[in-house]
Amino acid sequence: MAKRDDPATIGRRVQQLRRERGLTQRQLAEPVYTPAYISTLESGRVRPSDDALRHLAGRLGVAFDELATGRPARLATDLRLRLTEAQRTLASGATEEAARQYAGLLTEAETHGLPDAEYTALLGLGECALDTGDLTAARLHFERAEQTLADAPLPARVPALRGRAVAHYLAGELRYAVYLLETTLDELNRGGLHDPDALLLLYAGVIGPYMDMGAHARAAQAAEFALALAPRAADPALVARMHRSVARTLLAEGRIAEADASLAKAAEMYRQLQIRTELANCHWMRGYVYAQNGDLERAEAELRSAQTMLSAQRAALYSSQVAVELADVLHRRGRSDEAAALLHDVLGDLSSERGAVHAAAAHRLLGRIAEAARDTETAEEHYVRALSLLERAGAAGDLADLCRLLGDLLRRTGRTEAALDAYRTGLGHRTAPGTTTLGPAPAQPPL
Structure with a gap:
């Protein structure tokens, strides 16, 4: 759940919505609370409980999250939908168009304080920059992505770490790229954080630097690990398209939680498409x-x-x-x-x-x-x-x-x-x- 605003901000929001709807404090409070409580809440002198916010949201005709955070109820889901569209654009090869989409989505995510969406948009911009060969921009996007999820578990940050390592590798900084990838692999494996997608990205990413440094045995071992971890998706693009379509329908019907679930599946399919691209390293090996x-x-x-x-x-x-x-x-x-x-x-x-x-x-x-x-x-x-x-x-x-x-x-x-x-x-x-x-x-x- 998104972090709720401070009491003063919530109070001003409740007061504005109440006045827009022509309600008195007594009408808003009844039958559970008193006008005095509403007055105290609107002045920012009390932190409303979840139950109080649910009551007020129902009386004001808005969603709980919108009252607590100021964000429209569908905003996060709508952003997620458009992020999967940008993933699809990038997967299709339209890199410049994908970069434009991701840049707009990043601005929206920052404006509304949605760190997960910020992270995904920054990853996308980093991948676009890698594809166009702008390695400095790619590294900066990936570094910002890491900072955005600095407190998240390591597997969540692996795509950004791997992207930064690839940018250093393509710039000719082989030893540093290997250091980044190996230390992350070591932390995942020794810590029991055996996320298959994260491990696959790292093993596929380290093959090139190993080869260029003459560490052929390690490159071969990394390729075999990556192939063993590879997901078995018959046609991820088709599955992703299906989940996107389903999400649109559910969103139109107001079934936001179900739409979120479909979008999560679509995003996973696009991630697998990117992983299939990474597996080209294994064929090269x-x-x-x-x-x-x-x-x-x-x-x-x-x-x-x-x-x-x-x-x-x-x-x-x-x-x-x-x-x-x-x-x-x-x-x-x-x-x-x-x-x-x-x-x-x-x-x-x-x-x-x-x-x-x-x-x-x-x-x-x-x-x-x-x-x-x-x-x-x-x-x-x-x-x-x-x-x-x-x-x-x-x-x-x-x-x-x-x-x-x-x-x-x-x-x-x-x-x-x-x-x-x-x-x-x-x-x-x-x-x-x-x-x-x-x-x-x-x-x-x-x-």
């Missing part, structure tokens, strides 16, 4: 594993599944990351021209601030393709660009491997001293303490 084992046909199939789930329209950054892995498989399958075309398209969506590690991977692969075509000048150019991006992101394992590639290229072209410098740089990154290892793995969920 499987594709990587198949590629490592030389099963390139299955690797390509898994990576294309991941791309389809993400779709370039809905999540350009995520799609670009998967595209780099797919290009590597295509190159290894002898389709280098197709791979190069894919990589050049991808580089339009990536930069040092937006997906730095995958931008570096694209340049690294373009360098290898150029080397295979005996275009050493272009290959060196791509390797140097990749090196610059990786140094900013601190991806030590990838840096060491790239230095080896650059060193080999320089040695083959007769620049021995420059090659030695590249090798030394690579060895320094490979052996730097703490750069390629993580602390203890988080506690495991009960599956």
Whole structure:
């Protein structure tokens, strides 16, 4: 139940409604209370009990909540309905329209003091910003969402925590992203807070940072946990649409509690739709594993599944990351021209601030393709660009491997001293303490 207003505010509201309806204090009080009690209440000198407020609400023809909080009875439910509409808009790929909807809803929720609605709107704005690649705005929205529910149980705050971690990850801050996700997982699992949706979001979110840091075993384990936790919804979009329609009907009939229940189910379905998008990470992980084992046909199939789930329209950054892995498989399958075309398209969506590690991977692969075509000048150019991006992101394992590639290229072209410098740089990154290892793995969920 929403927090009721102070006695003075309630008193003024009762007095205003009484006068609007042409009632005397005696008429409002009868038959249970006295005119003196109403006078004391209207002056703000007494805190009315729930029973008194119910009596007054009935005499004044308003809902109990409206008298206690000043909010129209249907306001919270109406906001919830429009928040599910915004979720639907975002799930359909219309990110800019969804952002406009969420911004308007956030203003309304703040005006009427509805923290749950504020939280949902801020989450939506954060997801919209991730999709458009505005990582600073995304991080700020998620931080505000966390603050809005600062006193709520941890599972309720997980979507905001996960969103903030993803924003740091996409900005190239790998270790901090892993720290956020692992500490939250640890707190959930060790504290017995085994919320499946919360755990699934966190395990799916940590796969990318693990991969980029070279922690492949942990990435594989996180993918298996996420897949085991995945909900079994045949078609969440259809179910959500049904619940939204039912809620509209119930709301029109004044059956607010039942409408609330239907909207809660619709919101859950849209959450599952978002989770299905997160599961693209798991298909990407499987594709990587198949590629490592030389099963390139299955690797390509898994990576294309991941791309389809993400779709370039809905999540350009995520799609670009998967595209780099797919290009590597295509190159290894002898389709280098197709791979190069894919990589050049991808580089339009990536930069040092937006997906730095995958931008570096694209340049690294373009360098290898150029080397295979005996275009050493272009290959060196791509390797140097990749090196610059990786140094900013601190991806030590990838840096060491790239230095080896650059060193080999320089040695083959007769620049021995420059090659030695590249090798030394690579060895320094490979052996730097703490750069390629993580602390203890988080506690495991009960599956």
